[in-house]
Amino acid sequence: MSARAGAATAVPGGAQAAVEHYLGEHTRSAGSLPGAGTAWLRELREQGIERFADLGFPSTRDEHWRYTSVAPIAAQRLRVALPAPVPAPEALAPFLFPGLDAHRLVFVNGRYAAELSAPGSLPDGVHLDSLAQVLAAAPERARPALSGLALRTGFDALHQAFLADGVWLELAAGVALARPVHLVHLGVGAAEPALANLRTVISLGARAEARVIESFGSLGSGAGLTTAVTTVVLAEGAALEHFKLQEEAATVDHVARVEVRQGRDSRYTSHSVSLGGGITRNDITSTLEGEGAECTLNGLYMAAGRQHVDFHTTIDHAEPRGTSRELYKGILGGRARGVFNGRILVQPGAQKTDSQQSSQNLLLSREAEVDTKPELEIYADDVKCSHGATVGQLDADMLFYLRSRGIDHGTAQGFLTRGFAQDVIDRMSIDAVRERLERLVVTHVPGPESAQVSP
Secondary structure, X not given: OEEOOOOOOOOOOOOHHXXXXXXXXXXXXXXXXXXXXXXXXXXXXXXXXXXXXHHOOOOOOOHHHOOOOOHHHHHOOOEEOOOOOOOOHHHHHHHOOOOOOOEEEEEEOOEEOHHHOEOOOOOOOEEEEEHHHHHHHOHHHHHHHHXXXXXXXXXXXXXXXXXXXXXXXXXXXXXXXXXXXXXEEXXXXXXXXXEEXXXXXXXXXXXXXXXXXXXXXXXXXXXXXXXXXXXXXXXXXXXXXXXXXXXXOOOEEEEEEEEEEEOOOOEEEEEEEEOOOOEEEXXXXXXXOOOOOEEXXXXXXXXOOOOEEEEEEEEEEOOOOOEEEEEEEEEEOOXXXXXXXXXXXXXXXXXXXXXXXXXXXXXXXXXXXXXXXXXXXXXXXOOEEXXXXXXXXXXXXXXXXXXXXOOOHHHHHHHHHHHHHHHHHOOOOOHHHHHHHHHHHHHOOOXXXXXXXXX
């Protein structure tokens, strides 16, 4: 389904100038990246830059990028983000959740900031650390997790070529982490557009349980690109609730990928909220590799001005009796554009699969656009699967009712928009996260002619 689908502009994937720039940047920076002396990691980065030279940036000729032109990203000549001066602790306040008691790790321009972090006391069987520290202390431990990324696009290749730091979270079998883990990623404006890469590795043993919150924000208005790759492995009976809040500056682009592998009877729940950024792309893939696994994907995106937000999801039912639920809601104003492509794949033999998917979108201006494409691909005959998509505007009668009682247009629109978003927010289990998001939804409601998202 498409609302005001505009003609996409093709981007030459192998633009030689971009390739030469990043080849030179790799030569310049490779020796200063964490673990540069480790042979297998050095080879991994070299494979990444070689793959980027082959692929370049994706083009709208690629079906998976049909509605998302990355020409503005390809035109930039990004420099690898260097460790930045650590900001004052009070600079963190806008990106925290009041009242939340969490194990907190903070990263500034993609590098771990110990001065701002508060990992706290961890129970036995929990390993929480920065990826750079793992690479320094026990690089072989990280090798399997870092070597398994398929380089499907130039962004994947670029991420691997400049892999620097990130998060390592590992829980032993049977461990339930009571306090959530809060990962705060801050970009600090630089003189030149900067490239920040973040890799998060989450591994939960059998029947282990955890909640992880990832926050992405900006200090200042510097331009750049954040690439984030998160890999999740859930053993039998493990459960992870994964939150992501992206509210970077409109001058920062964000390309992220989440890859989840689920064992028997495991549960993965994702809440992904996108409020900021210029061009934002989120790819989420979960493979239900064990019988009886459950996957829930919830998403909310709000955009204004000329922001562009793209969610691509895949739920791969590879074994019988899997369950999946998916709900994404988009709120678009100004000349913003939203994309949702949700694919549910039911493999041969994955009988008794139960899957539901819904994409709902609200357009607040005549110029806003959304392209939504739900997909079902089923190769088993005993399944229960459904999907649907809607694109609409605020109820005119409800707006009239509120305004007839003395409520101005902006406030009335805010009430109705918050009500539209509330269904996604209510699904989150952490009170502090829900309360902050309720406030953010109100402040980020895009007006009909809005040029930018409120800070």
